[in-house]
Amino acid sequence: MDLLQRFTHGEIDAFETLVRQFQGDIYGWIVRIVRDPGTAEDLTVETLWRVYRARHRFRPDGNFGAWARRIATNLAIDHLRRNRPEQSFPMEPAGVPQPDPLVQRETQERIQQAFRRLPAKLQVAAMLALVEELPYDEIASALGTSMGAVKLRVFLAVCILRRRLSRAGIRPE
Amino acid sequence: MTEPDDRQLRDALKQSFPPVKTELRRDLWSDVLRRLDYHPIRVPWYDWALVGLSAAMLLAFPRLFLVFAYHL
Numbered sequence: 001m002d003l004l005q006r007f008t009h010g011e012i013d014a015f016e017t018l019v020r021q022f023q024g025d026i027y028g029w030i031v032r033i034v035r036d037p038g039t040a041e042d043l044t045v046e047t048l049w050r051v052y053r054a055r056h057r058f059r060p061d062g063n064f065g066a067w068a069r070r071i072a073t074n075l076a077i078d079h080l081r082r083n084r085p086e087q088s089f090p091m092e093p094a095g096v097p098q099p100d101p102l103v104q105r106e107t108q109e110r111i112q113q114a115f116r117r118l119p120a121k122l123q124v125a126a127m128l129a130l131v132e133e134l135p136y137d138e139i140a141s142a143l144g145t146s147m148g149a150v151k152l153r154v155f156l157a158v159c160i161l162r163r164r165l166s167r168a169g170i171r172p173e
Numbered sequence: 174m175t176e177p178d179d180r181q182l183r184d185a186l187k188q189s190f191p192p193v194k195t196e197l198r199r200d201l202w203s204d205v206l207r208r209l210d211y212h213p214i215r216v217p218w219y220d221w222a223l224v225g226l227s228a229a230m231l232l233a234f235p236r237l238f239l240v241f242a243y244h245l
Contacts, residue, residue, distance in 0.1 A: 019202050028195035035193050045201055049208040111189040130183045131190045158182060 004060040015055075019048055022065055026072045029142065032132050033076040033124055043079060047072040066141055073124065073142045080120035085113055107170055114164045118157055125153035126161075 006014035026047055031040035051058075051068050058067055115123065121143070128139045129150065136147045143150065165171070230237055 016202060019205055020200070023201050024197045027197040027201075031193050031195055035190060037194070037198065041198075041201065041204075044197075045204045045208050048201070048205045052205075052209060108185075108189040111185055115186065115189070126186075127190070131186050158179065162182060 002060070004058070004062075004064060007064075008055050008058055008060055010055060015052055018051075018064060022068055023048065025065060026068055029069055030072050030076050032134075033073070033127055034079060039079065043072065043075050047075055050075070069142045070144050073144075077120045077124055080116075080123055083116075084120070085116050110168065110170055111165065114161055114168070114170075117164070118160055122153050122157040122160070125150050126157035129154045130158075 003014050003017060007018055023044060027040055027044045030043045030047070031037060034040055034043065047068060050071050054071070058064070115126070118126070124143065125139060128134045128142075129136065136150050140147045140150045227241075231241070
């Protein structure tokens, strides 16, 4: 019996082998979305726990890595939803030059905050496409959706973000 | 939205979210096991020592089996 079959039968040794093989990939994927190593580790453990609990639903001829990554993505989206900042940031007059590094840092924080206030699914698509520059088909596979849907999410994220930043007087340089 | 606008926003996002290290710092298997609450049966070393000693005694003094049988 091969490794994936043994895993679906609940053999803990087979699961341990899979954990050691895929934990790095799952962690790497999650940390790109949540941007915090501690949180990413917790979510990786949670993902692997859910993978084990859902083992009966996995087909042994399927792609274990892609399946685990999809579970990880859903967990990361749930995490972003739970930790979405509630308050908006204060307004500032538009078009103010900001050469001071401290002010620039503050601007970056405000952009982060505006980004984190986007709906979680838009955040994930935009983060992976714009910041991480990952291919759309890879993002679509992890989100369990089409490439068209990912492109639409990125477009919406950009529109909302641009409007919010403009309203707050922040112009990306 | 124009292409330069898009690039500006992308650059601003990249500056706001600097690259993260994607390498895992430690093995998470023990954490996963704890999460699963899976406890493999572990025999402590002194139990193995006791079994070994008993076996050696039985081999050396077969008649001790009767004493064991009596106490069991």
